[in-house]
Amino acid sequence: xxxxxxxxxxxxxxxxxxxxxxxxxxxxxxxxxxxxxxxxxxxxxxxxxxxxxxxxxxxxxxxxxxxxxxxxxxxxxxxxxxxxxxxxxxxxxxxxxxxxxxxxxxxxxxxxxxxxxxxxxxxxxxxxxxxxxxxxxxxxxxxxxxxxxxxxxxxxxxxxxxxxxxxxxxxxxxxxxxxxxxxxxxxxxxxxxxxxxxxxxxxxxxxxxxxxxxxxxxxxxxxxxxxxxxxxxxxxxxxxxxxxxxxxxxxxxxxxxxxxxxxxxxxxxxxxxxxxxxxxxxxxxxxxxxxxxxxxxxxxxxxxxxxxxxxxxxxxxxxxxxxxxxxxxxxxxxxxxxxxxxxxxxxxxxxxxxxxxxxxxxxxxxxxxxxxxxxxxxxxxxxx
Amino acid sequence: xxxxxxxxxxxxxxxxxxxxxxxxxxxxxxxxxxxxxxxxxxxxxxxxxxxxxxxxxxxxxxxxxxxxxxxxxxxxxxxxxxxxxxxxxxxxxxxxxxxxxxxxxxxxxxxxxxxxxxxxxxxxxxxxxxxxxxxxxxxxxxxxxx
Numbered sequence: 178x179x180x181x182x183x184x185x186x187x188x189x190x191x192x193x194x195x196x197x198x199x200x201x202x203x204x205x206x207x208x209x210x211x212x213x214x215x216x217x218x219x220x221x222x223x224x225x226x227x228x229x230x231x232x233x234x235x236x237x238x239x240x241x242x243x244x245x246x247x248x249x250x251x252x253x254x255x256x257x258x259x260x261x262x263x264x265x266x267x268x269x270x271x272x273x274x275x276x277x278x279x280x281x282x283x284x285x286x287x288x289x290x291x292x293x294x295x296x297x298x299x300x301x302x303x304x305x306x307x308x309x310x311x312x313x314x315x316x317x318x319x320x321x322x323x324x325x326x327x328x329x330x331x332x333x334x335x336x337x338x339x340x341x342x343x344x345x346x347x348x349x350x351x352x353x354x355x356x357x358x359x360x361x362x363x364x365x366x367x368x369x370x371x372x373x374x375x376x377x378x379x380x381x382x383x384x385x386x387x388x389x390x391x392x393x394x395x396x397x398x399x400x401x402x403x404x405x406x407x408x409x410x411x412x413x414x415x416x417x418x419x420x421x422x423x424x425x426x427x428x429x430x431x432x433x434x435x436x437x438x439x440x441x442x443x444x445x446x447x448x449x450x451x452x453x454x455x456x457x458x459x460x461x462x463x464x465x466x467x468x469x470x471x472x473x474x475x476x477x478x479x480x481x482x483x484x485x486x487x488x489x490x491x492x493x494x495x496x497x498x499x500x501x502x503x504x505x506x507x508x509x510x511x512x513x514x515x516x517x518x519x520x521x522x523x524x525x526x527x528x529x530x531x532x533x534x535x536x537x538x539x540x541x542x543x544x545x546x547x548x549x550x551x552x553x554x555x556x557x558x559x560x561x
Numbered sequence: 562x563x564x565x566x567x568x569x570x571x572x573x574x575x576x577x578x579x580x581x582x583x584x585x586x587x588x589x590x591x592x593x594x595x596x597x598x599x600x601x602x603x604x605x606x607x608x609x610x611x612x613x614x615x616x617x618x619x620x621x622x623x624x625x626x627x628x629x630x631x632x633x634x635x636x637x638x639x640x641x642x643x644x645x646x647x648x649x650x651x652x653x654x655x656x657x658x659x660x661x662x663x664x665x666x667x668x669x670x671x672x673x674x675x676x677x678x679x680x681x682x683x684x685x686x687x688x689x690x691x692x693x694x695x696x697x698x699x700x701x702x703x704x705x706x707x
Binding site for chain 2: 199200201231233236237240241243245246247248264265267271273278286287289295296298299301302330332334336337339341354383384422424425462465490510513515556558
């Protein structure tokens with residue numbers, strides 16, 4: 178933490194010599210109602226426990242060097258307790274190549290996985306209040322969001338086409354929030370061996386068509402204070418996506434699989450699991466500031482047991498094996514810096530829920546989640 | 562035979578009208594300006610789009626590109642997006658938001674007026690911007706869309 182504070186202080190003190198300094202302040206407040214689930218409140222309760230706030234700064238030190246950082250505060254009902262963290266903070270060096278530009282960054286980097294992962298914490302930069310959970314699960318959010326290390330990226334332009342790539346290697350920034358969602362508690366929990374490697378490749382034709390593929394190889398070990406629960410996890414995940422845009426229409430679809438090979442280390446008990454899921458989504462802009470969204474999202478927690486047979490011997494409902502969500506949404510940017518979004522999600526099954534919440538008392542197989550979110554941003558800039 | 566001639570005349574007439582319409586549209590297009598030292602005389606629309614979405618960051622000679630834009634609801638900005646980039650303004654905003662909130666890039670510098678745009682593009686190495694077609698930008702490099 179001290180090194181991040183030092184870098185932030187250095188940025189602040191050096192600010193008077195800046196060439197260009199700008200950033201954004203972001204605030205949002207949500208209102209949720211879930212009639213048969215626990216994601217944001219108890220079933221049948223209305224909740225205001227959904228806030229996001231961030232402040233970021235981008236300092237273009239020279240034509241090659243850039244320093245950038247963002248602090249993020251987030252509270253998302255029962256999914257995530259109040260938490261403030263450094264979202265990204267890095268120094269980046271860029272240079273031209275014959276076909277475009279290449280950059281290298283050191284520090285805390287966001288993981289540019291799928292279409293929306295790196296920009297998922299602002300209503301202005303994600304397509305909906307709640308992202309498609311088949312790909313952007315809340316239970317894996319912290320493990321897939323950012324890491325501390327190195328990032329190399331590039332963009333290359335050939336005629337009407339462009340190719341972009343990035344390779345990110347570092348340690349995952351796992352925190353108490355991740356422990357809470359992964360194990361249901363965080364006291365006495367420690368994570369080690371959290372290296373992660375992300376490779377992403379994207380191809381774009383004009384702005385009409387975009388293909389993107391991401392591969393992540395990661396893992397961690399857990400020191401669990403409960404007896405016989407220490408474990409290791411090796412995780413491989415890949416996501417492919419297709420996005421099209423024409424005039425006021427936008428379509429996107431992504432598909433992904435995640436394979437987990439683990440072991441309870443104290444008893445030498447191995448386990449493995451492969452989940453799969455994907456979504457199709459369309460968005461139409463009725464006006465420049467007003468859009469509607471429709472989505473179908475499908476996920477299985479174990480692709481070899483889509484019917485949930487594994488839950489029956491325990492007397493638990495089999496609908497923990499899948500999640501099918503149909504969503505409708507409306508977004509209205511009523512001023513340049515204000516946005517109001519409303520959504521309805523009809524959810525069948527709880528496979529995308531954090532494990533500790535999938536079968537709580539009052540949980541129903543089919544539930545409806547209604548969400549309303551108001552967001553504000555202030556773009557500021559100092560340059561000369 | 563007469564019917565066929567009428568059809569041809571109608572078709573040619575429509576073509577002429579659409580050509581006139583395109584020409585008028587090109588006249589309305591905002592003019593692209595670049596800093597004097599930028600050795601670019603023409604820009605393809607694809608390159609212009611890559612520059613204003615902040616993906617393409619260097620000119621062919623290796624000079625870093627600095628992008629200036631007018632405020633999002635300024636009629637000239639809206640016209641520029643539609644005519645020059647063939648994008649709707651919200652599509653451009655969405656790209657910039659994605660860059661800023663992910664930290665993967667920067668948004669362009671927003672200027673308050675055409676006069677400030679001209680001044681900053683003149684004085685900033687590698688700068689690119691745009692002006693209303695009615696403003697006299699003679700003497701400064703103007704990139705022409707192919």
